[in-house]
Amino acid sequence: MRIPEQVHRLAIVLAIVIGGTLLTRFVIIPRSLVSTELHWAQTTQREATRPLKFAGSTACQDCHEDVAAKKAKSFHRVLACEGCHTPSIKHAEDPSAAKPTVLRERKLCATCHAYDPSRPTGFPQINVTAHNPLKACVTCHNPHDPVPPKVPKECAACHAQIERAKAVSSHALLTCTTCHKAPERHKTAPRTALPSKPDSRDFCGACHGQGAAGAPKEAPKVDLSTHGARNLCWECHYPHLPEGRS
């Protein structure tokens, strides 16, 4: 039997369509578009080979030994060099190609050391407008070994948060030393030599006890024998801001 010519032609067209489909699916479409594993591996590889900007904490020490040794003993020992000196991987790879810069203005130090009530208590903070305004920090402090040029006279130099709370309280006129005796060593080793706190109820009672002699008239009075006898006063009342809300 003779196969009609139309069937021949149709067979050729069919073969082309099927062949084309197979070709597209298995050869022309990249495998990464079909295989999830391959696609994810390629993406991971691309992420892993992105260029770096920060050389890392150990890169600077190899050349700048003197600065690194000084900084390692200072309060700034955990600071990364590139935190202040800008990201410098180009300088680490070829020292002459690029130089790290440093901002010598007050606002660089103020990033960390400006007073902010949300900062943890005891973190060294200053009032930027009151603390030697217009003078660059580096004229008095060495950023690689930042100790105060002289021992702070005021408690508020470190305890700014307490100072601010006290300033608006009815205890504003009391000095810190009225209630706290700070050993001299507290100024150089603040966490090992702690200041004292009032250790008896009679201390507050000198002003707030009923019938206390010489107590200010406006100080609220309580009967020490009945009022919260098992606790020290400052275990319930916050002496730096005793009134809370008026």
Added chain:
Amino acid sequence: MNERREFLKGAIVFFPAAGVLAALAREVAGREAPAKDAGAKDAPKPYTPADHFYGMGIEIDKCIGCNLCAVACKAENRVPDEPFYFRTWVERYTIMRDGEVIVENISLGPQKETMADAREVVRTFFVPKLCNQCQNPPCVQVCPVNATFTTPDGAVIVDETRCIGCRYCIQACPYGARYLHPATRTADKCTFCYQRIVKGLQPACVEVCPTQARIFGDLKSRASRLVRFKRMNKIHVLKPQLNTEPKVYYAQLDGEVR
């Protein structure tokens, strides 16, 4: 009639030949790429992602809100400079006497002095935020094109060549850690600085943190700083009720933080 026959003949030869040529070209390219790779990796030990599983620890009491982490992240990862694109940022929480909780993103711009009457403030502190690199990530589940996924070492990353910018993942992330990159129009997020961690370096934010409030480490290594951090502190994660199993662990986290 003749022309059509000629055309069909040509097509029969052309298409398979083109396919074979394309396949050959890809073979050659494929052989070249791994060869280059092996040369680069010769010096140090090759990095095996499956040997690691990274996480981050954040100690709230150490954060001073200096914002260096957010600045370093932008520098390292080409995050747009506009102050509303972040891979990591810092929030200030202020809890008032009447129970109101004020949350401010301090990475948005120059810091304001104080916002509230000190007498009304019960407590105030900073919380650094970033992608939590969840072990059960909602953003990966919703991606319609498989463009985002978790690497074997525990980083959730985005393939910017496949992402279609549909923003499903941005909506799905309960931590608000993703954003649409304005240049590529694709989703972008923290990768734990994947390019750094595969080389044994710390992520940029951990590198510059001046108080070590951020700790980075390998959960599979018993000697890593992160494992020690988890042992020494009482740990909490953000939104544990969502079962996302974050790998960013917070110490001293306040109950008001969400």
